[in-house]
Amino acid sequence: MGKINMDEDTKKIMDFIQPIVPHIPEIINIYYKDREKEIPLYRLKYWMHLTIMIFIISSISFLAYCKIIDGSATVGIIGTMVGYVFGKLYSKN
Secondary structure (H helix, E strand, C coil): CCCCCCHHHHHHHHHCCCCCCCHHHHHHHHHHHHHHHHHHHHHHHHHHHHHHHHHHHHHHHHHCCCCCCCCCHHHHHHHHHHHHCCCCCCCCC
């Protein structure tokens, strides 16, 4: 097997990386500018999910209060909603 010459390999790597190094701050700035655009969209999506969940749970509670659906169906549907929410939370982590 060939002997690795660290000086030659290091020089090759440095020659490859040297033109890229001055552009790293520009790349970081572009990345963070794009992230700033995503934050309002993420907040809108969060509030939409929260509003839909509140609407569904309040509708189910109202239907159960009026005796249109029984208690076991109410618990099943609310349990499904809780599982969905926690599943989404843990899938992001």
